[in-house]
Amino acid sequence: MYKFNYHKVSSIEEAEKLLNEDNESKIISGGQTLIPTMKQRLASPSVLIDISGISNLNFIKEENNSIIIGANTKHSDVASSDLIRNKIPSLSDLAEGIGDPHVRNMGTIGGSISNNDPTADYPAACLGLDAVITTNKRDIISSDFFVGLFETALDENEIVVSISFNIPEKSSYMKFPNPASRYAMAGVYLSIFSDKINVSVTGASENGVFKWKDMEDILSKDLSVDNAKKVNLSPDGIMSDIHADSIYRANLVEVMAARAIENLK
Amino acid sequence: MPKVNINVNGENLSAEVEERQLLVHFLRDDMDLTGTHVGCDTSQCGACVVHLEGKAIKSCTMLAVQADGMNVTTIEGIADGDNLHPVQEAFRDNHGLQCGFCTPGMIMAAIDIINRKPNLDEKTVREELEGNLCRCTGYQNIVKSILAAASK
Numbered sequence: 183m184y185k186f187n188y189h190k191v192s193s194i195e196e197a198e199k200l201l202n203e204d205n206e207s208k209i210i211s212g213g214q215t216l217i218p219t220m221k222q223r224l225a226s227p228s229v230l231i232d233i234s235g236i237s238n239l240n241f242i243k244e245e246n247n248s249i250i251i252g253a254n255t256k257h258s259d260v261a262s263s264d265l266i267r268n269k270i271p272s273l274s275d276l277a278e279g280i281g282d283p284h285v286r287n288m289g290t291i292g293g294s295i296s297n298n299d300p301t302a303d304y305p306a307a308c309l310g311l312d313a314v315i316t317t318n319k320r321d322i323i324s325s326d327f328f329v330g331l332f333e334t335a336l337d338e339n340e341i342v343v344s345i346s347f348n349i350p351e352k353s354s355y356m357k358f359p360n361p362a363s364r365y366a367m368a369g370v371y372l373s374i375f376s377d378k379i380n381v382s383v384t385g386a387s388e389n390g391v392f393k394w395k396d397m398e399d400i401l402s403k404d405l406s407v408d409n410a411k412k413v414n415l416s417p418d419g420i421m422s423d424i425h426a427d428s429i430y431r432a433n434l435v436e437v438m439a440a441r442a443i444e445n446l447k
Numbered sequence: 448m449p450k451v452n453i454n455v456n457g458e459n460l461s462a463e464v465e466e467r468q469l470l471v472h473f474l475r476d477d478m479d480l481t482g483t484h485v486g487c488d489t490s491q492c493g494a495c496v497v498h499l500e501g502k503a504i505k506s507c508t509m510l511a512v513q514a515d516g517m518n519v520t521t522i523e524g525i526a527d528g529d530n531l532h533p534v535q536e537a538f539r540d541n542h543g544l545q546c547g548f549c550t551p552g553m554i555m556a557a558i559d560i561i562n563r564k565p566n567l568d569e570k571t572v573r574e575e576l577e578g579n580l581c582r583c584t585g586y587q588n589i590v591k592s593i594l595a596a597a598s599k
Contacts, residue, residue, distance in 0.1 A: 188449065188466040188512050217508050218490050232513060282578025283559065284493060287502045288509065362491070364577065
């Protein structure tokens with residue numbers, strides 16, 4: 183790791199002030215992606231601003247038919263929350279499938295979505311549940327938030343404060359995890375609302391998480407596995423690597439979509 | 448260099464550390480608590496698992512400065528004098544270790560699993576060991592040891 187300065191802050195305002203002072207600074211909370219990246223010298227921030235001590239960013243609550251989760255909330259807390267298990271069980275399942283127990287005890291939802299790894303799980307849930315991401319400056323709807331590969335709509339000095347998920351009638355998340363990293367090689371989040379069906383896909387596209395419109399359209403007419411099998415995902419723009427080429431991966435997405443329909447709850 | 452105060456195994460330890468120093472190196476190099484191991488150094492193997500505020504974390508993926516003011520428990524802190532912790536005892540009784548390198552992390556992970564999951568079954572133990580690798584491939588007896596400890 184290259185050298186850096188470290189500040190532990192106790193408020194968003196303090197974090198914002200430090201961010202403004204140095205444009206090479208970075209926010210850290212759980213650090214489960216950032217620290218490994220820095221160890222490999224793939225990132226070299228001049229200053230780390232640790233927001234993990236800001237306690238009012240750590241909460242899970244229900245409000246206006248939504249579940250709102252504070253940015254500092256750890257994956258293990260989402261996985262073990264009775265409220266979430268009761269209202270959006272697929273979100274509990276998703277959190278429980280991230281990395282391993284030790285990583286889940288440190289990693290946070292705010293960090294995961296701010297990083298926007300194209301194979302991360304939470305971005306799929308955000309798009310699937312039309313989540314609104316609240317920052318220190320504004321509210322951003324998920325469809326505007328996730329811009330591309332590791333790219334979000336966040337400004338340089340913008341910090342995620344909380345994420346508000348709409349409670350669906352039913353939902354499910356199915357992923358084919360990479361056996362070593364547990365990142366999604368293909369992950370499909372399916373959610374059913376009274377007026378629409380959302381299908382979002384992670385782990386597959388070269389541009390990161392996306393909404394699968396063709397699948398949404400056909401499932402809106404008839405929600406069945408047989409019907410889903412009529413839709414194919416083009417391998418154009420789908421990631422190819424040693425684990426799966428684009429044709430295989432596109433097929434995996436179709437298989438995960440079918441499993442998501444079978445496992446709605 | 449910033450000074451950190453970390454309560455390790457019930458004892459307040461303080462040292463000046465570089466910002467970039469990992470918690471595992473604070474434990475091993477500064478405090479001479481070499482029971483916690485560095486295996487892969489890439490957050491995969493779990494040989495470095497310790498408890499932070501009672502929860503299992505990977506000490507190679509945390510900075511020492513992040514742990515300032517917190518409570519850490521390492522493999523050295525779980526036995527009661529000469530009496531082994533029940534999980535340590537179960538590993539000994541069930542031949543849960545071969546070369547022993549992964550064992551500190553396995554035991555710290557196992558204690559966390561048993562704390563969190565009542566009525567453990569084999570499938571759950573195997574799922575929960577996702578973040579711990581044994582290069583001797585001694586999983587069979589590791590799982591057996593954890594189930595034995597859980598039933599005590």
